[in-house]
Amino acid sequence: MVVRKRCSDTQKQIARFNEARKTAKEEYERLFGRALKEVGSNNAEIFRADVVLLDDVDYIDSVKNIINSQQVNAEYAIAVTIDNFTKMMAGLEDTYIRERAKDVAEVFNKVIEILCEGEARNKAYDEPVILFANDLTPSEIVMLDKTNIIGFVMAENSSNSHTAILSRSLNIPSLIGVDLFGYVDQRGNISLGDEISPEFEGKMAILDGYSGRLIVEPSEEEIAIYKKRMEKEAHNKALLDVMKGKETVTQSGKKINLYANINDEQDVATALINDAEGVGLYRSEYLYMGMDYEPSEGEQFAMYRRIVENIGGKCLIIRTADIGADKQLPYMEFDAEDNPALGYRGIRVSLDKKEMFTTQLRAIYRASYYGNIAIMFPMITSVEEVKAIKEIVESVKAELKEEGYPYRECELGIMIETPAAVMISDLLAAQVDFFSIGTNDLSQYTLAVDRTNNRVQKYYNPHHEAILRQIKMTIDNAHANNCRAGICGEMASDPEIVRKLVEFGIDDISVTPANVLFVREIIRNLQ
Ligand code: PEP
Numbered sequence: 001m002v003v004r005k006r007c008s009d010t011q012k013q014i015a016r017f018n019e020a021r022k023t024a025k026e027e028y029e030r031l032f033g034r035a036l037k038e039v040g041s042n043n044a045e046i047f048r049a050d051v052v053l054l055d056d057v058d059y060i061d062s063v064k065n066i067i068n069s070q071q072v073n074a075e076y077a078i079a080v081t082i083d084n085f086t087k088m089m090a091g092l093e094d095t096y097i098r099e100r101a102k103d104v105a106e107v108f109n110k111v112i113e114i115l116c117e118g119e120a121r122n123k124a125y126d127e128p129v130i131l132f133a134n135d136l137t138p139s140e141i142v143m144l145d146k147t148n149i150i151g152f153v154m155a156e157n158s159s160n161s162h163t164a165i166l167s168r169s170l171n172i173p174s175l176i177g178v179d180l181f182g183y184v185d186q187r188g189n190i191s192l193g194d195e196i197s198p199e200f201e202g203k204m205a206i207l208d209g210y211s212g213r214l215i216v217e218p219s220e221e222e223i224a225i226y227k228k229r230m231e232k233e234a235h236n237k238a239l240l241d242v243m244k245g246k247e248t249v250t251q252s253g254k255k256i257n258l259y260a261n262i263n264d265e266q267d268v269a270t271a272l273i274n275d276a277e278g279v280g281l282y283r284s285e286y287l288y289m290g291m292d293y294e295p296s297e298g299e300q301f302a303m304y305r306r307i308v309e310n311i312g313g314k315c316l317i318i319r320t321a322d323i324g325a326d327k328q329l330p331y332m333e334f335d336a337e338d339n340p341a342l343g344y345r346g347i348r349v350s351l352d353k354k355e356m357f358t359t360q361l362r363a364i365y366r367a368s369y370y371g372n373i374a375i376m377f378p379m380i381t382s383v384e385e386v387k388a389i390k391e392i393v394e395s396v397k398a399e400l401k402e403e404g405y406p407y408r409e410c411e412l413g414i415m416i417e418t419p420a421a422v423m424i425s426d427l428l429a430a431q432v433d434f435f436s437i438g439t440n441d442l443s444q445y446t447l448a449v450d451r452t453n454n455r456v457q458k459y460y461n462p463h464h465e466a467i468l469r470q471i472k473m474t475i476d477n478a479h480a481n482n483c484r485a486g487i488c489g490e491m492a493s494d495p496e497i498v499r500k501l502v503e504f505g506i507d508d509i510s511v512t513p514a515n516v517l518f519v520r521e522i523i524r525n526l527q
């Protein structure tokens with residue numbers, strides 16, 4: 001995330017630049033030391049070379065010049081420098097110089113990363129802002145102090161990505177995957193050489209997340225229109241409050257369990273305010289993403305216990321960490337993949353990194369003693385995976401018993417979010433207590449649409465007959481095998497889909513906390 005900011009204190013920016021360069025050097029030195037032990041001096045030498053590249057005089061001069069002449073933040077000055085040098089070198093014949101240019105760009109990108117990490121953790125805005133960025137990953141959003149952030153505008157990413165889901169559950173209006181005012185090139189990248197931010201920086205704007213519009217310096221008339229719309233929205237919300245305390249039941253008496261999806265501890269309050277009947281999906285990976293090291297068993301136990309105690313006897317379905325694809329951990333480097341969504345992700349990581357998985361399961365079972373916890377596993381594609389999980393679960397329970405930790409039996413469920421899982425849902429249903437259909441991923445895998453790729457979003461259609469048929473098939477197979485069927489994908493808040501889900505016989509629906517009462521109202525109006 002590189003945002004251009006006007007900074008009159010240029011000396012401070014230069015000091016930040018030098019400090020981050022020093023940290024980068026220390027990191028490469030550490031890598032050198034480790035590589036020396038693991039792969040020998042010849043191979044380790046590249047990290048030594050990286051340390052030298054960080055002293056590239058041309059780069060350093062350029063960054064300082066940009067900071068001084070444009071009065072901008074260090075990370076922006078570095079990004080522009082990288083962009084300028086990359087363009088300049090691209091046309092050169094000499095492959096050695098071209099390769100070296102690439103290496104220098106890489107080490108200075110590391111400096112940007114260090115600066116951004118520090119910023120993301122520390123940054124707090126003292127007045128309401130709409131944050132512009134090329135892209136924000138879910139973990140960057142987690143790190144931000146969001147007290148005064150009232151909107152996000154991002155050039156990359158798409159409205160079905162985890163980034164978008166996260167901003168929705170935070171109730172922050174966002175424009176995601178937008179052509180930032182024509183400054184975006186054909187690949188969807190903002191050209192950093194263009195002066196984008198000054199045009200918008202410090203100006204008042206209206207961000208309309210419903211229609212996907214950003215109105216910079218709105219007229220009096222537009223402000224009045226939007227003020228009215230906001231009042232109307234507040235009024236509608238108040239109307240929905242009427243739904244609080246009411247049962248989620250259709251006119252003909254069919255009861256649906258209406259739960260909330262949460263990403264962290266803060267969401268519990270929103271879920272309770274909106275009268276959710278429990279938590280149908282706790283995306284536990286956000287706990288991992290919000291830290292700069294892997295959370296220990298004790299830290300996880302404390303968090304799960306606090307959450308389950310806070311929801312006072314209602315059920316908490318913890319999904320084990322769904323790491324990978326667009327949810328990466330800064331402290332756990334995975335090899336780059338051509339197709340991350342089809343790669344090392346979810347249960348595949350858990351079954352591979354057994355110690356990490358066992359640590360999480362131990363923490364969950366220890367917390368189970370303090371409330372009503374169920375466990376759910378992401379990205380399942382085979383019965384063998386479920387059997388392997390159950391074996392690990394059994395050994396975790398045996399271990400805890402031996403060590404004297406009290407725990408309760410937890411219902412076990414799986415996400416149905418791959419077409420493979422749908423097709424064998426009869427076999428899977430015989431293995432578990434419940435299903436939760438994850439239509440966000442099921443749509444991506446069924447329709448062959450990368451959910452983070454904005455260019456193909458028009459093909460991302462959860463209303464597609466292929467998705468509806470799979471939902472029906474999953475529910476039928478679940479019920480035929482004595483298994484509960486739920487859904488936790490974003491489409492479950494869509495009135496038309498809710499009607500269909502109830503018709504298909506869904507048992508549990510889990511939605512963004514802010515949509516709980518809205519969905520209850522729809523269900524109560526159904527036959
Ligand atoms: C889903 O895939 O539908 C889902 C709920 O999980 P996530 O959005 O976290 O991938």
Ligand code: MG
Pocket residue numbers: 378417438440441
């Ligand atoms: Mg999913």
